[in-house]
Amino acid sequence: MEFPVEVALAQPVPTLPSGPLWWFEVKLDGHRTVLWRTGETVRLQARSGREVTSSWMDVAVAGMDLPPGTVLDGEAVVVVDGRISFEAAQSRAASGPARARQLAERYPALYIVWDVLALPSGDVRARPYVERRGLLLDVLESLSRPSPIQAVSATDDAEVAQAWYDTLQDTGVEGVVCKLAGSPYRPGRSSSWRKVRHAETVDADVVGFTGSAVRPRALVVRLPDGRTALTQALSAPLAAQVSGHIAVSGPSGRARTARGDVYATVGSGLVVEVLAGTSRHSVVSVTRLR
Incomplete structure (x- = not known):
């Protein structure tokens, strides 16, 4: 397995699936992060494949306690006043190394892990979810306590999962992820992983x-239905992250949206999350970079 890895994605659905073969995990509002414990260090990867180690050095340092060859998938989250704060995670992700260290001193990150992709013995992505869950708990058991690296809460009881969905939104839980017990870790989106969110x-x-x-x-984005749309104005943290991508890929030309807005084009590779409720219109709202 080589850095970066393509991550597995859940298919959005309106309600929790039923049946004895499903497991459920709380979905936290943070930054998707893959942790690589190499022979000598730790590297952190965003969902897009970008290296983000400098933004989450407290997580990287804690990851040094893992056995070399371990690759984990999870969410980097920041807790502020007892609540998971996406805004705090976004600020950390948009900061340079020095600022990120300052933010970490005030609000240390947690790394909530939901899957293991590799162990010192090799790639385990093809194994069933329930088996990988057991392997994950075993490898995290070896960490010193307390550790900011923790396993996500999971259950095979749909009633418990529904209670999580109904009662935990105010704590920063944004929904529930549902996984078939026998499902492998498959790159890309799959119906064997599903997610139910309060704001899709x-x-x-x-x-x-x-x-x-x-x-x-603002950004110009291509929506899933093929339409091109201009977003609402970016927040300062989002703008900082986008400018970093532009610095790498560089603008490649000029173009116009369907309604005549002139914009600078950029190379492929940058994906953002937009509120589904706004995507019917010509202006969309960006929530985060992917």
């Missing part, structure tokens, strides 16, 4: 931006 979102490819490359004002 969709992913959109970024094709351009308005404003300057240093401070992009």
Whole structure:
């Protein structure tokens, strides 16, 4: 397995599936992160494949306690005043190394793990979910206590999962992820993994931006139905993250949206999450980078 790895994704659904073969995990509002414990260090990867180790150095340091060859998939989250704060996680992700260290001193991150992709013995992605869950608990048991690296809460009881969905939103739980007991870890989106969220979102490819490359004002995205749309103005943390991507890929030309807005085009590779409820319209709302 080589860095970066393509992550598994859950299919959005409106309600929890029923049946004896499903397991359920709480879905936390943070940043999707893959942790690689190599022979000498720890590397952290975003869902997009970008290396994000410098943003989450407290998690990386804790990961040094894992056996070399371990690869985990989970969510980097930040708790503020007893609640998981996506805004705090977003600020951390958008900060340079020095600022990220300052933020970590005030609000240390937790790394909530839901899957294991590899162990020192090799790649385990083809094994069933319930088997990987057991392997995950075993490898985390070896960590010193207390550790910021923790296993996600999981159950095979649909009533418990529904209670999580109904009662935990105020704590920063944004929904429930449902996984078939026998499912492998399969890159890309699969119906064997499903997610039920309080506020549903969709992913959109970024094709351009308005404003300057240093401070992009808004994005132009291609929605899942093929339409191209201009987003609402970006927040400062989002703009900082986008400018970093532009610095790497660089603008490649000029184009216009269907309604005539001029924008600078960018290379492929950047994906953002937008609120599904706004994607019917010509202006969409970006919630985070993927």
